[in-house]
Amino acid sequence: MSAESVDALLLSVRVAVLATALNALLGIPLAWLLARRSFRGKTLVDLLVTLPLVLPPTVTGYYLIVLLGRRGWLGAPLHALTGWTVTFTWHAAVVAATVMALPLLVRTARAAIESVDRDLEKAAWTLGRPEWRTALEVTLPLARNGILAGLVLAFARALGEFGATLMLAGNIPGRTTTVPLAIYTAVQTGETADAVVLVAALTALSCAVLVVAGRLGARAS
């Protein structure tokens, strides 16, 4: 395997792991909020989270540039404050992968949380637990398999993310070139051997992920 391929593989795994961690941090509380609470703007939040699932990834990427680019709504103040911009760094790949994977986790975890019997939560309240402790001690443990299945799907999505990553992070070899981008580049430049190795690696990884997700799903139901 060429040095570039190894770099791409390492970067992809790092991006996918970080994106999955961010998904857990953001997505699980979000799934709980959507499943269990009613609040103003709930429909809007639900829509925003789900949108990357149906939009072309390049469109999602474009919105991310509008939001985070050097002249973006959030990016401009950030640049003014720190002189740093996320675009065209490997962090941007993490951001793109996180946003693209989030709907998969949130939808799966939300369904799992909604399937937990509400009487169990009410029982915990009568036994003195505030709502957040009830979520930690009762709801989330009981929705565990569904949440884990969602995380596995999110990881797989993050690993294979292409369009939004290309828009926000670019394709800079050794810095932002993840495996899918490396495969695209290799095919474009006729380096078929590199492409085949990476395709095989990604396929194997994705198969493993699907098997794990399938087992978790079977146990959840």
Next chain:
Amino acid sequence: MSRLEVSIRRRLPGFDLDVEWSAGDGVAALFGPSGAGKTLTLQCLAGLLRPDAGRIVVDGRVFFDSAAGVDLPVQRRRVGYVFQGYALFPHLSVAENIGFGLRSRPRAERARRTAEVVERLGLGGLEGRRPAELSGGQRQRVALGRALAMDPALLLLDEPLSALDQPLRQALRDDLRAVLDDWRTAAVVVTHDFTEAYRLGDHLVVYDAGRVIQAAPRAELLWQPASEAVARIIGIRNILSGTVVKATPDRIQLRWRGQVLEAVNSPSRAYLPPPDSPLAFFIRPEYVRLIRKDRGAPDPQHHMNLMSGVVVGDADFGTTWSLRIRLDAPGPPAQGDYDLEVEVPRLVHEILEIDRDRRWQLSIHRGSIHVLPG
């Protein structure tokens, strides 16, 4: 002194709960058909549902008072709630379920209390099991133990027996009564089964369509239902209607199916309807006496309210037989094709050969004809 004062108003789409009752020592049983508002009341007591208005006081502690702006959160009410279906935490062991409400106590104290509850409810040896590995009866005990472990100010039980099969149900009903007697916590039981309400409750509150139609000690309810509606809901048979002939504070004479019956007036609320007004009354099937033919002619002094009729239908209930009797009186029968339902013990049915001999004279003691207030 009443330990429990409840006054709740809550409007829901298509349903309007407006109830007020109180209960003293012992167990209050909320009884009534499904959808009458019993479980909603429990949820308001627990703090899981907020009434639009009202006041809930338990042993002098104000849980809710809309006028004073008090609404104690569910976590601070210390209410033990036994859910229909029990709602045991499936991922926790029996001991962890029972100890769940003791989190604020030191670890050693928590373990001691859990062990005590396990012991007292006869769950020894099952501490490490998951709820899925327990029988229906054991689950009920764990649910009770979890609610009782924290010394609740009030214990609420929502259809505590409905998750069980019929044979187990009766045994556990008596079991549950023993536990309630043993712990002496103020308790409210919800049930749609009158036998259960009667066995479990000291004080019965009858619900119908979001209202309380009677609240009384259980014996009073059984013998003096406040209205025909209560009598029907608690499953009283032979609810009949006649017309008043004459009413005095101790007796009421009424005309029914062409004859005059004499009844005792209700001692607690002597009821003096004017002559010729309609009057509802009931006769318990087990209190109608058949006159034996081998003992000479009936003595009118001894056998009051004498009637005669024919058995037009009978049903075998195992230990008793239920007979449907049509009286020898002109006009349509009072209850479809018969006038009175009479219940006789199986032995009596055999000795009198009722399956063969269908024509009988009957008598009803005046004390067994119960007048229902209009």
